Amino acid sequence: MELGVTTETVDAGRRQLGRISAALLATPALGLFGEPSVAAPRSSKGGFPPLRRVQAGLLEVSYAELGPASGPPVILLHGWPYDIHAFAEVAPILAAAGRRVLVPYLRGYGPTRFLSPDALRNGQPAALAQDTIDFMDALGVERAVIGGFDWGARTAGIVAALWPQRTSGLVAVSGYLISSQETGKLPLPPEAELQWWYQFYFATERGRLGYEKHRHEFARLIWQLGSPKWRFHEATFQRSAAALDNPDHVAIVIHNYRWRLGLADGEARYAGLDRQLAVGPVIWVPTITMEGDANGAPHPRPEAYASKFVDSYEHRTIRGGIGHNLPQEAPAAFAQAVLDLPRSETAARDDVG
Helix, strand or coil, X not given: CCCCCCEEEEECCCCCCCCCHHHHHCCCCECXXXXXXXXXXXXXXXXXXXXXXXXXXXXXXXXXXXXXXXXXXXXXXXXXXXXXXHHCCHHHHHHHCCCEEEEECCCCCCCCEECCCCCCCCCCHHHHHHHHHHHHHHHCCCCEEEEECCHHHHHHHHHHHHCHHHXXXXXXXXXXXXXXXXXHCCCXXXXXXXXXXXXHXXXXXXXXXXXXXXXXXXXXXXXXXXXXXXXXXXXXXXXXXXXXXXXXXXXXXXXXXXXXXXXXXXXXXXXXXXXXXXXXXXXXXXXXXXXXXXXXXXXXXXXXXXXXXXXXXXEEEEECCCCCCHHHHCHHHHHHHHHHCXXXXXXXXXXXX
């Protein structure tokens, strides 16, 4: 298909909600921006039903599931230092629209655990992508729309690039985030390097110890820097910060950022995947990329990655002071992007069959 790139500027507070207004009304326990309404009963999981667990590859994955089991699957992947509650409002909207929505805790977050105490606590991007495929296999999901932000967007992009036959569509905040250790060796301009200050901090033993001791304070700072105009409630932060108390969390985060700089080795089992990623593969599945107009985290410009998408493609800039955690700050816009993805008759049939 011919590459079509459009930039749609959207006011997050007044976005077209025609297709999902009924879904919002069908989920009265949630307010407009992820806070349960005062009068509504408060779920122990902040809008999610009780978590499920499944053994998938190296992990026992804890995940939330909403929507009809026969609906087209959507897998939503969170980032660092966030958790599944970034999708606490997105998921009910999609479920009300007939999607089977699966929201897993990534390795090192929440109740997700390694099956073996001897497994390397590996934050290598290819490992997280393989986790997603293993999760799909364990649940019998042949194809799914994959959506995410931060680490979740990077993981979703890798799955779409390397397993297009498993991917019905992609919604990725900040677009194309696939990289390699080779690209990680290239110096950036000083201003760009400054944005990655925490990566260099994590490269030191002082940084590892500091993150271990102050992980919640660290997460709060990252939230504030990444979303400078988002006035999140303390309860909202604490709900997600609890996921960082996973016993493997610090090791995985430190490994991820050291791996990017070539300061930590990956595992041989992912070497083949890394070789494919090193060439910067194009993505052939229908894609919508998104960016908030107030994203304070490091991110590429949309025009820098447009050529990486060679199927149906669209970019949307979400306005209204929207920062890095776009699904939680503008849930209606993110859900609408998932619903707007073009789906061929073959893909639709495979998704539910």
